[in-house]
Amino acid sequence: MFYQCPKCKTCWQHPISKCPNCFVQPERIRSNKAKVIGVSRVIIPTLTHPIVPYFALVLEDERGNRWAQKSVKEYKVGEEVSFDSESSPEAVAIWRVKYDILEAIEKIVELIGGIKINQNSKIIILPTLIFPAHPYLGENTNPQVLDTVIKFLIQKGAKAENIKVAGQSFDEIPIEVSAKKSQFLQVCTENKVGLLDLAKTKFVKKTADSFNFEISAELYEQDIIINLPTLNIHPKLGVSGATENIFKFLNKRSYLALKYLFASEQIFSKINESLPENILTVGEAMNVQKKNKFTVLLSFVLAGYNMVNMDRVFAEICMLDSLPEYLKKTKIENIPVIGRKIKEVQFNIETI
Ligand SMILES: [Zn+2]
Known part of the structure; x- marks a missing residue:
């Protein structure tokens, strides 16, 4: 999810109430696709991340917005990351x-x-x-x-x-x-x-x-x-x-x-x-x-x-x-x- 000012098109990764340049409320923009553009394999456990190895992915959406995400599954650069839904009542x-x-x-x-x-x-x-x-x-x-x-x-x-x-x-x-x-x-x-x-x-x-x-x-x-x-x-x-x-x-x-x-x-x-x-x-x-x-x-x-x-x-x-x-x-x-x-x-x- 990204937040974009409808006027000056500046983007933020976190929600803000008003664009500091135009004083208008940014629009919530959903990222539909996330492509892997960088992968780091982490092998040293820490208190908050005790399970290793894991992968720190850098993702990019179709608009060029980038963010980091942790993954236990290994991805190659260029692969798409997606999440399937499941309607089982046990899920x-x-x-x-x-x-x-x-x-x-x-x-x-x-x-x-x-x-x-x-x-x-x-x-x-x-x-x-x-x-x-x-x-x-x-x-x-x-x-x-x-x-x-x-x-x-x-x-x-x-x-x-x-x-x-x-x-x-x-x-x-x-x-x-x-x-x-x-x-x-x-x-x-x-x-x-x-x-x-x-x-x-x-x-x-x-x-x-x-x-x-x-x-x-x-x-x-x-x-x-x-x-x-x-x-x-x-x-x-x-x-x-x-x-x-x-x-x-x-x-x-x-x-x-x-x-x-x-x-x-x-x-x-x-x-x-x-x-x-x-x-x-x-x-x-x-x-x-x-x-x-x-x-x-x-x-x-x-x-x-x-x-x-x-x-x-x-x-x-x-x-x-x-x-x-x-x-x-x-x-x-x-x-x-x-x-x-x-x-x-x-x-x-x-x-x-
Ligand atoms: Zn603006």
Whole structure:
């Protein structure tokens, strides 16, 4: 993606609000083709790039714009670099956010087969919202990612009044307090979308084997459901990401009772049978929390329809020494990974 001033034709690799010469807003210009014009083979590992060898490519698009990209696959000068999309529900797409979150969201959604939206589509977005914390602490979904996803949906044809951002408090902290401090409230107000406290919605009873769930009725009235977790490493859970976030669609009482009786993985495998199909998960790994609560700047996003696969891919990216119980049965080699390769973004999160 490049940003070009429509007047003086100056190009930038990063988004800027106005051209410093003409004071007009640059246009976003997509690169459709990327040709390799330079290759360097890197054989010395570093903390952020522990997997070697890899290749540092210099790419050039059809307009002569150039940029660098890491690749685990070797390319020859003159070859074209492309990324295939995959519409399998098991697939997980990975994309790195360079400067522009919108570019990354557009790319991962396209990679997993796109999304069909019209002006009547009713959409619910469930970001991680667990703590009244400033964005840099990485407790909740990054508000810039939430803002970008809303703008992306509107750009695709959705109406702001048909979009809801949902949350629910499972502790003593009122959801409004968390929404304000996390800057979600501001994002919702600016985009004119509603903030929905799931605790105030009706819940419907669903049963799967001996498990009884009370799931928000709102969910069954939507055309599109977007699970928008922040992906983190958790001291007890191992990974706190896509699957953990989905529990917020349950009634608090039902959730606490189930948590008391069963392990998360047992609840998840059953709740998944009761949830509507085709929940799109967009996982953000902008500032990722380690077990010690310090954050690491990762800057990538994942997308897919299988939440367990997404958490498994995230655990692999972070090179966790031991997998949490609920991810042990999911073999990484069976997950179709599209976009960037795991090895291109992988590093040991605990040693960095
Ligand atoms: Zn200009």
